[in-house]
Amino acid sequence: MWGSKSSKVALFKKVPLFDGLTAGQVEQISRLADEIEVREGRRLATAGETGRELFVIVEGRATVKTPRGRTIRLGRGDFFGEMSLIDGAVRSATVTADEPMKLLVVGQREFWELLNTAPSISKKIMSTLAARLRDADAAYSKVP
Numbered sequence: 606m607w608g609s610k611s612s613k614v615a616l617f618k619k620v621p622l623f624d625g626l627t628a629g630q631v632e633q634i635s636r637l638a639d640e641i642e643v644r645e646g647r648r649l650a651t652a653g654e655t656g657r658e659l660f661v662i663v664e665g666r667a668t669v670k671t672p673r674g675r676t677i678r679l680g681r682g683d684f685f686g687e688m689s690l691i692d693g694a695v696r697s698a699t700v701t702a703d704e705p706m707k708l709l710v711v712g713q714r715e716f717w718e719l720l721n722t723a724p725s726i727s728k729k730i731m732s733t734l735a736a737r738l739r740d741a742d743a744a745y746s747k748v749p
């Protein structure tokens with residue numbers, strides 16, 4: 606953990622997922638997330654294992670490796686871990702920090718509270734999920 610409450614609010618303002626929220630909403634949701642720093646190489650999600658957090662990247666980059674061998678790179682402002690929170694199934698991919706990272710982490714119960722507090726976040730998560738599905742489908746249809 607690092608930073609004061611006001612610096613946590615400042616972090617939220619840097620992340621597009623939280624764009625357009627009122628000051629009151631930011632204040633409320635900042636209580637729902639923890640700030641963490643991780644070292645390069647840290648595994649943040651493991652395919653096939655249970656996972657109960659959503660991660661939002663504040664700084665640094667991570668690599669998603671799917672069980673079918675695809676590699677997707679994520680960076681500042683991206684989020685991951687939403688799939689297991691939404692459907693309760695195991696992690697669909699392994700996610701590893703490529704460099705030292707700062708992240709906001711939201712637990713399962715807090716995730717649903719977050720979406721209730723700020724419905725615009727649901728829309729952004731759904732839109733990212735749809736884009737990831739289209740991208741995955743396009744990638745698989747290239748395989749002979």
Ligand code: CMP
Pocket residue numbers: 650656669671677684685686687688689690695696697698699700737741
């Ligand atoms: P989850 O399944 O909870 O844990 C692994 C995460 O990797 C997953 O949620 C997504 O956030 C992310 N992920 C899985 N597959 C892809 C993909 N094809 N493109 C981008 N991100 C992905």
